[in-house]
Amino acid sequence: MTNEKYAKLTIGLIVVWFLFSLAASALHLFVTRAGQPPLGFGLAVLVPLVIFAAWTAFSQPFRQFLLSLDPRTLTNLQAWRIAGFVFLVLYAYNILPGHFALPAGWGDIAIGATAPLVAMKLAKPWYRKSFIFWQLLGITDLVVAVGSGVTAQLMNPHGIATTPMTVLPMSLIPTFAVPLFMVLHFICIAHARQWQEQQYPRIAEPLQSSGL
DSSP states (O other): HHHHHHHHEEEEEEEEHHHHHHHHHTTTTTTTTSOOHHHHHHHHHHHHHHHHHHHHHHHHHHHHHHHSSSSHHHHGGGGGGGHHHHHHHHHHHTTOOHHHHHHHHHHHHHHHHHHHHHHHHSSSSHHHHHHHHHHHHHHHHHHHHHHHHHHHHHHHHHHHHHHGGSSSTHHHHIIIIHHHHHHHHHHHHHHHHHHHOOOOOHHHHHHHTTTT
16 A cells, blocks of 8 residues: 555544544543543543554554654644643633643643744754654653543542533543544654764864865
């Protein structure tokens, strides 16, 4: 399968994935009762990641397609995460608990605001370590957000619940946006691991080679 066909297939799968998350949210399939673990959310996050990991591991053509993508474009897509300010707004109106909203909101704002700069300045072989480090920060932010959302009710059973995250439109964030952004991070790290760090010669070396 060519890269062009893989691109069409991938776009189609992303559209189907989005529509499934939308329909499942509309049917309230992600709503959990008090005291019950959020199994629906867990599956919504983990299943796409498992499918992506398995597909990448067992399909060399798919890996080649992923490495043909532009890491600068993929990094720029993370700029959408600046919309995390919504978490802070909902926290200010006592709609979401601070244990979840504050780290999720500020973390997303930090990643979203710096994404264009990272794409422009760090998506280069000689900045490989810094580029990977930023991608890892983005993954950490997503993990912390999901973890704090799951444990918010456990930390304060009688406090503000994360129920708004189980219904539209907020439910699309953990069921679609979070695993998608995480996949983008993984692809960018795979790109950076293929780069060779540029070695700069010492000043004395060109002088010696010129016979001075």
